Structure formats: C-alpha cells, structure tokens
Amino acid sequence: MLISVFVVAISMALFWMAAFTLWWQMHAWRTPETLASTRFDRPEGGTELSFSLLLPARHEQAVLEHTIERLLESSHSNFEIIVIVGHDDPETAAVAERAAARDPVRVRVVTDTHETKNKPKALNTALPHCRGDVVGVFDAEDQVHPELLTHVDHAFTSTGADVVQGGVQLINFHSSWYSLRNCLEYFFYFRSRLHLHAEKGFIPLGGNTVFVRTAVLREADGWDPECLAEDCDLGVRLSSVGKKVVVAYDSDMVTREETPGTLMSLLKQRTRWNQGFLQVYRKKDWRQLPTRGQRMLARYTLMSPFMQAFTGVIIPVNVGIALFLDVPAGIAVVTFLPLITALVTFVFEVVGLHDFGVAYGLRVRFVHYVKLILGGPFYQLMLAGAAVRAVWREKTGRNEWELTSHVGAHLTDLTETREDARR
Secondary structure, eight states: OOHHHHHHHHHHHHHHHHHHHHHHHTTTSSSSHHHHHHHHHOOOOOOOOOOOEEEEEEOOTTHHHHHHHHHHHHHOOOOOEEEEEEEEEEEOOOOOHHHHOOTTTTTEEEEEEEEEOOHHHHHHGGGGGSSEEEEEEEETTBBBTTTTHHHHHHHHHHTTTTTEEEEEEEOOSSHHHHHHEEEEEHIIIIIIIIIHHHHHHHHHHHHHSSEEEHHHHHHHSSOOTTTTHHHHHHHHHHHHHTTTTTEOTTTTOOOEEOOOOOHHHHHHHHHHHHHHHHHHHHTTGGGGGGSHHHHHHHHHHHHHHHHHHHHHHHHHHHHHHHHOOOOOOOHHHTTTTHHHHHHHHHHHHHHHHHHHHHHTTTTOOOHHHHHHHHHHHHHHHHHHHHHHHHHHHHHOOOOOOOOOOOOOHHHHHHHHHHHHHHH
C-alpha cells in the first residue's frame, strides 16, 4: 500500500511538472494574436535614445572582431561600444584595441583588473563609463542585426519600459546531436516562455540582448558580482521592485549565437546557470513581489534545478517500479502519465523544429527529426546531470566561474547551411 501511494504521488508530480513546462513552452502559440504580439512593433519616426553597448570578452580573440564589426553596422545614429577585457588577457585586448583605433569615436576599451574574473564584475567595471540613456549587453560571439537598436529604441519609447529583452537564438543546429536540441530549446525559451514571464510580472532575464535604462541600472547597483546567473538575478531584482519589462522576439532581429563546442562545455554552462538560479532563490529578493501568484511562479522557476535533479534520479526508479514490481493495474497506468506528456512534447518539438527552419531559412532534413527524437532522453539526462552537479556545488560552496569558449560555429555553419539550402 505504501509503495502504491509513493508511486502515484511521484507519477502525478512528474506529470504536472511536465505539463507546466509544456504550457510555458507553447504560450506564444495559444492564438495568432498572441504570436503576433511577441514581435517588435515597426518603428515610426526617428530615434530618441542613446545606447551604451557593453561587450565583455575573455579569451574571445577568435570571434570578438566580427562581433564589433557587426555592431558598428547598426543603423541607429547614437551608440557607443564599450569592450571589457581582462588585464591578464593580452590576445583579446589586442583585438579590442585595434577596433578602438579604427573607430575611436564609437569604440572604447575598459580593462577589468579584478584578480578573480567573471561576467558581472566585468559589466560593473564598465557601468561608470556608460554615457548612453540605455545600457545594452552582448556577448563576444554575438551576431547582431543592424536594425535591432532602432527597434529597441521604439520599444522603450512606445511602451515606457524600464527593460527590453530581445531575442537570442542559437543557429548551428546541425553541428551535433545536442546542438540541435540546444537550438530548439532557445527557440521555445525566447520565442515563448520569456513572454509569459513578462506578462506575469516576474522574469529571469536572458544573458544578453538585454537593454536597461541606465538610471534604473545604476539605481539597482548594477549586477551582483558573485552571482553565477547575473542576468537572472538582475531580472528578479527589477521585477521585485515593479520595473516594467518588455520582451520581443523577431526572427529577423534576434541575436545569433553558437552552441557550446563540446557536451562537457554544455554541461558546465548549464551547471553554472542552475547554480545561479539557486543563488538567486537563496537571496530571497523575489519575496518582495506583490502578489502570491508571482511569488509562486518565482519559487517554482528558481527552484527548477532541484526539480530537474529530482526527476533525473526518480524517473528511472519510477519506470523500474512500474515494470518490475507487482502493483495494481490502475497504479501501473498512472506511472505512465509522465510518458504521455513526453510524447505530446515530442510532437510539439517536431513542429517547432520545422518552424525554426522556416523562420531562419535553414534546411531541416529528415535525419534532423530523427536526431531530435532519439536524442531527447539523452539530452534530458544531461540536463538532469547538470542540475545534480549544480545542487552539489552549491551545497559544498563551490562557485568558481566555468567559462564557455566560442569558436564562431554559428558564422561558418550558417553560411554553409544556407548554401546547402539553395542547392
């Protein structure tokens, strides 16, 4: 009897967790009107705001120059680029200094002298140097659309927003089996889930293509220098004091990036994000949110690493009980409820992969759909492993920053894929 109760409780918990995840994932596709509302509005008239674009770069000499060149192609009339490099990273600093020498009016270099380096410390180093009305954050490997700043300017002025979160999209879906799933994960997250968070008044901001009014950012004392998810933390703190966040995703305007180059690099990246969420949960700023619903959403979101770690451990146990223990037929049926949501999720992922290919002019072959389905369990296992690792690191007090390196796969692979699609 006790085993039956345990099995039912665990199965129902897994079912509802999967159902909530699916609901958030498909939020933007509820109605055609909802989908249309997630895009940038077309700018009307001239620009009104000035931008300070922060570009932290550490050991990114392979991709930094291209990113700066893309930012300089912006059609907006009033922006500056502040490249932040470490005092112990001469290769990246040399690339940044060459760019500043070519365009000293719009490109400046700021040196981060902290002995222990991380992204929030680099951003805080540059914040006093910002002269624009709005501070924008990009990563060193980003491919930024020339019209993005103009659309963000319009979003600020037309909505009165304090923060505008633009879309970020991984592009090199065919680089590996996990790259395919990683790209689709970003597609659903920035295309749909972040819009739901903004609608509910609680949002963990994405890592880049984030724009914050400079006065608001300085009032918040910038980024938490010790947090491994400084973007999430900033979003939670600003949400908790009632700042207005607008999210927009437009396939023409997204910032394009590459997936981590190895599975171990992806595991470490997800570990860092998960541990950062746990740190933000522990800080308890979310408790200032005005409504119970917002606080429940915050608690559920920030505790997701615990739940992901739990599912990674309990699902094999649950399947083993269903297959090998003598439980009543009704109980055995209940154990397969999480499988139903998993199958529905697979269907939506297949449709989502098709839409991703259409949106970006990429050729998605039959083999990619096969990899998507077959790779699903292994990808979830990796995510569960990262969550377990994050919980363990947080418990043992390990919070060193594990850097994700980039080689520009989204630049070369994107060109090759589009050429292949034209043939």
